[in-house]
Amino acid sequence: MFRNQYDTDVTTWSPTGRLFQVEYAMEAVKQGSAAIGLRSRSHVVLACVNKAQSELSSHQRKIFKVDDHIGVAIAGLTADGRVLSRYMRSESINHSFTYESPLPVGRLVVRLADKAQVCTQWSWKRPYGVGLLVGGLDESGAHLYYNCPSGNYFEYQAFAIGSRSQAAKTYLERRFENFKESSREELIKDAILAIRETLQGETLKSSLCTVSVLGVDEPFHFLDQESIQKVIDTFEKVPEDEEDNAGEAEIGAVAPAEQGGSGDQDLAPMEM
Amino acid sequence: MTFTIPIDNGDAVKNAEADSQRTLYPYVTGTSIVAIKYKDGVLMASDMGGSYGSTLRYKNIERMKAIGKHSLLGASGEISDFQEILRYLDELILNDNMWDDGNSLGPKEVHNYLTRVMYNRRNKFNPLWNTLVLGGVKNGESYLGMVSMIGVSFEDNHVATGFGNHLARPILRDEWHADLSFEEGVKLLEKCMRVLLYRDRSAINKFQRRSLKKALQSLSHTP
Numbered sequence: 329m330f331r332n333q334y335d336t337d338v339t340t341w342s343p344t345g346r347l348f349q350v351e352y353a354m355e356a357v358k359q360g361s362a363a364i365g366l367r368s369r370s371h372v373v374l375a376c377v378n379k380a381q382s383e384l385s386s387h388q389r390k391i392f393k394v395d396d397h398i399g400v401a402i403a404g405l406t407a408d409g410r411v412l413s414r415y416m417r418s419e420s421i422n423h424s425f426t427y428e429s430p431l432p433v434g435r436l437v438v439r440l441a442d443k444a445q446v447c448t449q450w451s452w453k454r455p456y457g458v459g460l461l462v463g464g465l466d467e468s469g470a471h472l473y474y475n476c477p478s479g480n481y482f483e484y485q486a487f488a489i490g491s492r493s494q495a496a497k498t499y500l501e502r503r504f505e506n507f508k509e510s511s512r513e514e515l516i517k518d519a520i521l522a523i524r525e526t527l528q529g530e531t532l533k534s535s536l537c538t539v540s541v542l543g544v545d546e547p548f549h550f551l552d553q554e555s556i557q558k559v560i561d562t563f564e565k566v567p568e569d570e571e572d573n574a575g576e577a578e579i580g581a582v583a584p585a586e587q588g589g590s591g592d593q594d595l596a597p598m599e600m
Numbered sequence: 601m602t603f604t605i606p607i608d609n610g611d612a613v614k615n616a617e618a619d620s621q622r623t624l625y626p627y628v629t630g631t632s633i634v635a636i637k638y639k640d641g642v643l644m645a646s647d648m649g650g651s652y653g654s655t656l657r658y659k660n661i662e663r664m665k666a667i668g669k670h671s672l673l674g675a676s677g678e679i680s681d682f683q684e685i686l687r688y689l690d691e692l693i694l695n696d697n698m699w700d701d702g703n704s705l706g707p708k709e710v711h712n713y714l715t716r717v718m719y720n721r722r723n724k725f726n727p728l729w730n731t732l733v734l735g736g737v738k739n740g741e742s743y744l745g746m747v748s749m750i751g752v753s754f755e756d757n758h759v760a761t762g763f764g765n766h767l768a769r770p771i772l773r774d775e776w777h778a779d780l781s782f783e784e785g786v787k788l789l790e791k792c793m794r795v796l797l798y799r800d801r802s803a804i805n806k807f808q809r810r811s812l813k814k815a816l817q818s819l820s821h822t823p
Contacts, residue, residue, distance in 0.1 A: 426716050427709035434701050467703045 433464025707736025719751025
């Protein structure tokens with residue numbers, strides 16, 4: 329889209345009824361590296377592509393644990409994403425403290441959306457430049473939501489955001505009808521396959537992606553490199569070597585199990 | 601010329617007159633509540649009296665109320681504070697219902713909310729002068745807990761407040777067991793209420809019973 333005289337202020341409407349600043353914020357989301365979420369009745373998988381500033385630096389964290397039962401993957405301005413994750417963690421923990429029970433993810437998402445909406449209505453603020461894929465549990469099972477900078481939120485069976493996400497979305501559209509009944513393992517495999525679509529030709533290695541799982545009996549945690557590589561090996565003809573992993577910090581994730589790891593520390597793979 | 605000035609007594613800790621704005625003694629009080637878990641849910645019983653000191657002044661006070669779809673709250677102690685708590689819970693449940701999203705506050709959540717309220721008031725030296733019993737059923741699981749005016753909170757299979765702790769709980773400790781049927785539970789509570797009527801000077805001979813069943817989630821009461 330091109331510049332026009334109605335796009336300087338978030339509080340200026342265009343004659344066609346659009347708020348350009350908000351739409352530009354949504355463009356920022358499209359610039360970020362891909363993030364994917366999918367859910368079954370009982371599990372949610374969030375996955376993302378690891379993008380690093382340069383070969384020398386580590387990659388940016390794009391998936392955050394909000395609580396044992398809620399995780400979020402972001403695309404766009406990661407600084408905004410970090411701040412919003414902190415807000416989500418705060419809301420979740422306050423609820424847990426008062427009610428000794430997990431905050432239903434649907435309610436968290438509404439609060440997040442309301443927070444984003446505020447930034448679209450005050451001239452001294454700007455919209456958050458980050459799209460959030462929020463996966464979590466509530467009484468009715470597993471849910472996946474997408475919060476966008478406009479303050480809207482939608483519930484999805486599966487979704488992808490960020491650059492080259494269209495390829496992933498096409499893949500997911502073909503398969504999503506099965507997801508509801510998918511097993512945990514099938515869901516993880518579908519997530520990694522969707523990630524592969526966004527790489528468009530680049531060979532898929534476990535170092536290139538981060539995958540996280542949460543479920544009804546499984547607290548949020550990241551999958552370790554080996555588990556991801558194992559899944560990749562089931563469909564990639566040539567198993568890739570793992571030398572990239574040597575340079576990365578240890579992974580703090582518990583291996584996936586039916587009941588999930590307790591005391592699981594929030595360490596993303598390759599976190600510095 | 602007379603006019604009233606709103607009294608800002610300031611810090612209650614430093615200023616003696618500020619005491620007039622915090623609870624020092626209870627005035628109209630309810631006596632014991634007794635509650636048990638039984639096979640299909642929870643049972644709670646109380647009398648319907650409100651005493652003004654040693655006078656048995658009010659004879660028709662309901663000291664147990666339903667909270668949302670899943671819980672029962674019973675209170676002993678200052679009746680006006682109980683009514684205040686009901687107002688807080690009313691707002692809480694209303695906001696919960698307004699979400700209309702299939703999630704609802706269960707007895708555990710309400711119990712913890714009340715614990716926070718009671719404890720915070722105690723910290724400000726302005727307690728809600730009640731001992732509360734919170735029972736309920738959600739998703740097939742029964743819950744029974746208690747919060748005191750100083751914020752002490754716990755769960756158990758049978759609880760009682762006030763004199764009930766001294767007179768009723770020994771009976772319950774001997775005779776309560778898991779898988780009590782409804783009739784057995786009622787009989788057990790009646791036994792406790794009878795002892796309380798004999799021995800507690802603030803008890804009156806008019807009773808209220810509430811129950812929450814796992815299956816139907818319905819409330820029943822007999823005055």
